Amino acid sequence: VTVLFGTETGNAEMVADDIASALGEFDIEATVVGMEDFDVADLAASGTVVLVTSTYGEGELPATTQPFFDAMKAAEPDLTGLRFGAFGLGDSTYDTYNNAIDILVGAVTDAGATQVGATGRHDAASFQPADGPVAEWAKQFAEALSDRTRRGGHEMTAASIDRELVPWSDPEFRNNPYPWYRRLQQDHPVHKLEDGTYLVSRYADVSHFAKLPIMSVEPGWADAGPWAVASDTALGSDPPHHTVLRRQTNKWFTPKLVDGWVRTTRELVGDLLDGVEAGQVIEARRDLAVVPTHVTMARVLQLPED
Ligand SMILES: Cc1cc2nc3c(=O)[nH]c(=O)nc-3n(C[C@H](O)[C@H](O)[C@H](O)COP(=O)(O)O)c2cc1C
Numbered sequence: 013v014t015v016l017f018g019t020e021t022g023n024a025e026m027v028a029d030d031i032a033s034a035l036g037e038f039d040i041e042a043t044v045v046g047m048e049d050f051d052v053a054d055l056a057a058s059g060t061v062v063l064v065t066s067t068y069g070e071g072e073l074p075a076t077t078q079p080f081f082d083a084m085k086a087a088e089p090d091l092t093g094l095r096f097g098a099f100g101l102g103d104s105t106y107d108t109y110n111n112a113i114d115i116l117v118g119a120v121t122d123a124g125a126t127q128v129g130a131t132g133r134h135d136a137a138s139f140q141p142a143d144g145p146v147a148e149w150a151k152q153f154a155e156a157l158s159d160r161t162r163r164g165g166h167e168m169t170a171a172s173i174d175r176e177l178v179p180w181s182d183p184e185f186r187n188n189p190y191p192w193y194r195r196l197q198q199d200h201p202v203h204k205l206e207d208g209t210y211l212v213s214r215y216a217d218v219s220h221f222a223k224l225p226i227m228s229v230e231p232g233w234a235d236a237g238p239w240a241v242a243s244d245t246a247l248g249s250d251p252p253h254h255t256v257l258r259r260q261t262n263k264w265f266t267p268k269l270v271d272g273w274v275r276t277t278r279e280l281v282g283d284l285l286d287g288v289e290a291g292q293v294i295e296a297r298r299d300l301a302v303v304p305t306h307v308t309m310a311r312v313l314q315l316p317e318d
Contacts, residue, residue, distance in 0.1 A: 013040055013097075014058055018047040018065040018077025018112075024101050027134060027142045028064045031099060034150035035062075040157070047080035056089045060128070060157065063116050066101035071108025073115065084119060092124035097153045099132040099146070109135070129156035174205050264312055273308050280304040 013035060017028035025046070032042035042062070055061070068074040073081055100113025110133050117131060132149030134142040177196055179185045185192055196203065196213045203211045212218050221227060228250045234243035242248040246257040281304050288294055310317040 013042045013060045013062060014050075015042050015044045015062045015064060016047050016050055016080075017044065018074055018080055018116075020066055020068045020074035020076075023136075023142075024064050024066045024074070027099065027101060027146060028062075030143055030146045031062055031064065031150060034147050035154060038150065038154035040154055046076060048076045050080065052080065052083045052087050052089065055084065056091055056094060058094060060095045060097075062097040062099065062153070063113070063120070064099045064101075065112045065116055067103075067106070067108060067110055067112035071106070071111035073112045077112060077116065081116065081119060084123070088123070090124055091120055094120065094125040095128050095157070096120055096125050097128050097132075097149075097157075099134070099149055101134045101136070101142070103136040105137050109133075129153040177203060178211065269312075273312055276311060277304045277308045280307055 015028045015032050015035075017024045019025050025044075028044045032044050035042045047065075065077040066074050072078075096117075098113050098117050100110040102108075102110035102112075113131055113133070117127060121127060129149070129152045132145055132153075134145050177200060178189075178192060193213060196211070201212070201214045201217060203213075205211055212221055229248060234240045234248050239248070244257075246254055246261065249257065281300055284294075284299055284304075294300075307317050
């Protein structure tokens with residue numbers, strides 16, 4: 013591990029030395045290098061680094077972090093192979109407490125690097141030496157690093173890969189699954205889950221497989237759980253029942269009629285947006301998503317719109 017420090021008056025260098033010693037306790041060999049002595053072109057191939065910086069001015073980067081940061085921004089390196097830990101020094105009497113390490117973490121993350129563990133912080137206003145926070149930070153960093161290394165190696169089981177790609181029960185994933193979906197589409201567009209199911213995530217592939225005549229609904233797939241609602245729909249059944257259901261709805265979904273419904277939805281959204289004044293706040297989910305689709309469906313089914 014390379015511990016890279018940027019500083020104004022030298023505290024960050026001492027903390028970098030402390031971090032290197034603390035990591036030694038976990039059998040992690042660390043070399044301390046000043047950011048001013050480090051060529052950013054070497055960053056992508058550095059494996060794992062620890063970034064250490066203080067904050068100066070009003071939330072700014074200190075003297076030796078700034079040129080490193082500027083050089084990195086200019087070079088726009090692809091850091092997808094880089095893992096990094098982060099530790100900041102600051103003073104909580106400033107509103108911009110530890111701003112610089114957050115700026116640095118943001119920049120390397122944007123360039124594709126993966127943070128290992130949480131960002132550590134030392135607060136000069138605590139009047140405590142840094143060794144306490146450093147020891148605590150080094151412990152969680154070393155643990156997170158060994159977890160990652162294990163997962164990256166042969167000990168990574170099929171089940172743990174699945175959990176990482178689609179962590180269904182993770183509240184963060186449930187709140188916003190799209191970053192995971194994006195990674196799935198990019199790196200694992202056709203992924204075989206541990207139970208043998210193939211997870212297909214690209215639109216063109218889904219569209220292709222959904223229409224293949226050899227595809228059929230797995231027996232019992234909707235017996236339990238949320239899929240049960242789809243069990244008596246065209247989507248959840250095979251021919252001949254599928255064909256019966258499909259024939260009943262087909263007449264509403266000819267390309268010509270679908271064009272009409274698209275126009276209806278577009279008009280509803282357009283009317284709503286035309287009526288919005290500059291600076292006015294709208295409830296986008298309800299007004300733009302729910303209402304136009306609801307009204308369109310009501311018109312498709314010739315039901316009252318209210
Ligand atoms: C002039 C000056 C400005 C500072 N500005 C900030 C700041 O905006 N935010 C912050 O968290 N700490 C700020 N600090 C606190 C330093 O980050 C802290 O003292 C740190 O230990 C200095 O580390 P260094 O010697 O490696 O630069 C400031 C300190 C000084 C003297």
